[in-house]
Amino acid sequence: MKLKQLEGLLGSLEQFSNPKIELEQYPTGSHIASRMLYTAENSFGDVKNKVVADFGCGCGTLGLAAALLGADHVIGLDIDAQSLEIACENADELELDMEFVQCDIKNLTWKGQIIDTVVMNPPFGTRRKGADMDFLSVALKVASEAVYSLHKTTTRDHVRRAALRDCNASSAEVLCELRYDVPQLYKFHKKKEVDIAVDLWRFVPKKKQ
C-alpha cells in the first residue's frame, strides 16, 4: 500500500466525540499515523505478519494503520470505554480485524513474549506527570522487537536518558521530527489550532531471558 493511500484511509476514521482532558485525549492525525507505520514497515519490517499492540489506542488510528499494512494480529488497549467503542466502529468501517482490551496500561501484566511491536501516541504527561514514561516502560517490557512512540521534541534528552537508564531499552533513536496539529479541542485552548514539534522514536528493548 502506498503512503498516500494509507493516509487517505486513516483520514476517514471517526475521532473522539467528547475528548477527556484528564486522559490527554488528542486524535492522532492521519499524516503522522501513516508516516509512523509506513516507516515501521518499510524501513524496519516491524509490521507485516507481526503481532502489534497499540497502547492508549483511543479511536484506533495507529493499530488500524498496522492492520492495513498487513499485521496479523493487532490489539488496541485503552482505559476509556467510549474511545474503544469508536475504535471498534472504525475497524468495522475498514473491514479490519482488530482486538481491543480495556485496561490501564500502567497496571498491565502480560504473559509470554507474543507481541512483536508496540505503537503508541502516549499522553505527553502534561496533565499527569510521567504518564508518557509509564507507557514507555510497559511497552518496552511487552514488545520483543521494537516500540514506536511520539514524544514532544522539547523532552528529547529526557526521553533518551529515561529510556536507556530506566525503561529497559537497548537503543533509542529519533527517526524524524513531525508537526503535530493540535486542534482547538478543549476550553483552555486559546488558539484555533497550534502545531507542536514531536519526535518519532524507535526503541529496541533489551533481549529477554
Next chain:
Amino acid sequence: MRLLTHNMLSSNIKGVTNGFPLRIEVEKVVEKQVDFNPNFLKNMFSKIDYKALLEASRIMGYAELPDHADPSSLESDDFLRRFHHALLQLHLEEGSLVCPETGRKFPVNKGIPNMLLHEDEV
C-alpha cells in the same frame, strides 16, 4: 476476543502471583473467517501456552485440538488448520474472564474484555 489475546492476558490484581490463564465463562461465542497463514501460525506456536489454548478452545465448544502438540505437529496441514481456527477464528463475544486465584471476574462485552481494576486491587 480471540484466544490468541486470551493467551496473553493475565490477572493483575495486587497480591496475585499466578494470574494465568484466566478461566473463561462463555455466554456467546462467534466465529470470524481469517486468512490462513501457516508461517504466522508456526511462529506463534513457539510463543503461546498450548495448554491454555487447548482448555480455552474446549470451553468455547471447539473440541478438535489434540491433547498434546509439539513442533513436529506443525508439519501436518490438518493440525495447522485446527490451530488456526482455535487461535484466531473463535471469538468470545460475551462472557467473563475469571482470575484463577481470587475468582474475580473480568467481564467481556461485545468482544472487549474489561481488565480495569478497582482502587483496592491496584
